Amino acid sequence: MSQLAQRIEDTFPGACTKVVEWRGDLAVTVKPETLHDVAKFLRDDPALRFDYIVHVSSVDWPDDEDRFEVVYEVYSIRTRQRIRLKTRVPESDCIVDSLTDVWKGADFMEREVYDMMGIRFRNHPDLRRILMPDEYDEGYPLRKDFPLRGKGWRDTFEFLDEPTR
């Protein structure tokens, strides 16, 4: 286990459920209830200082019990290293603590995750759809059970190549 993962495990015993190091990327999965504390620790610890948020993403694993995976990737300008912080939540309770107060950039990125995957964020200041229209109600497009062609909303529009007369 890498030093960094060990450091997290020592500070938050039992928080890490999985540590993977592959192709030079370190990915640490933590329990959703500890996510916020771990993120704060990563940002504030003077030896780590993960102050730059790279991206927030989500993955849908429909066959797993904990269906959704939220992924935060952060970088430390001081130590020049990356870490991928992940957490898993079930579909019945897909809500994660927002990290907007830790990294401000998480605001838009979490909104995108909500828009695309339907994962909600606790304490998010403005959790609305961001890329899809506000009135869009067909569900969340990046879920695996969402068809590529959409669910018919697109057909409600008139297109220029259709005969209008």
Place this chain on the structure above:
Amino acid sequence: MAQFEDQSTTVYKIDPEHPESETLPTLRTEELLLNMGPQHPSTHGVLKVILELEGERLVKSTPVMGFLHRGVEKLAEEGTYHQFIPHTDRLDYVCAMYNNFAYCRAVEKLMNITVPDRAEYLRTIVAEIQRIIGHQFWLGTQALDIGAMTVFFYCFRDREILLDWFDELCGARLTTSWYRIGGVERDFTPSLFAKLKQFLDYFPPKIDEYVIFLEKNRIWLARTKGVAVISAEDALSFGLSGPTLRGSGVDFDLRKYEPYSAYPKCEFSVPVGKNGDTYDRYWIRVQELYESVKIIRQCLEQIQDGPIMADVPSVTLPPKERVFTNLESMIQQFKLFSQGFNAPPGEIYCGTEAHKGELGFYIVSTGGGKPYRLKIRAPSFIHMGAFDHMSKGYMISDAVTIFGTYDIVMGECDR
């Protein structure tokens, strides 16, 4: 916003706590909501921002995005890795080469492929040309937006030379798709080398020319100096990258700190600003033009003959001429495009320093020929997240400057 019963005429109000104010009536004020865009020439595409104004000052701005959302990430899950390359062109359509590059690098990291030396140099040269094009485009449009028209023509005149060069290289000016997983599509011809060398001699004096137009232009200075200031700490917290971050004094360039391709073999410096305002970001971009020329020159000196594609038949494409003459190569090409290659299960993130910032691809693979999940870390999108913070307190006319300072492209922002 204050609500008044008599909307039509009530403009004076008597303050009950200060009856003496009866003779000095206070003027009714309220904040004004203004929609900017989506059809506005200086929002660089279809972006709408709801501006809350107090007089002419911006109090709050809410970007409304997604007008150009095409579901690229969903499309990626339905095609093979090779098939996704043309989609990346349409992300940041101003700088397609860099998107190809970032994507190919991510897949190479996933597949653990080493690209041959010559291909790395070719990639670096083209990437730097693309950076020059991107910065020229930015400089031209930014100057046009805030009141200096001539620079636009000069920038586009020189950009045109490079676009023609791209045309000769791969047959397209904007949607290039020249990078391939494991290498590049075709080598430079002698004519391309000659034209590039000619351009390198021609170009640096032209950069001085752009600067002459702007460095003493009072309008330019007044509208960029001290506008859209962001501190280094905030910039990092918002995830800003590229010149937008370096303008605030953070020395962060992936070409230096996570070196890739031929960059470690070239000497170049990373310009870093001080004040975190629009002017510093402009200055950084202009300096980067000089640096790009330097990098291309070094690459041209160091480049050696050799293969331009990694030789991993299970992943990389065969040379085009062999596809038309050799049965095995044709089958290889067909299989790679229709079924794809077998990627190992796992996940990677690979960031590349595009001219706008860190363009990254996060790929989750469960094995098989298609990505299970592909997430694009688009700098334009992330920069828009800081728009409200950076525009607070500035004049309404500065909103245009602030869009421009990110070098925003909606194709990438909305994906």
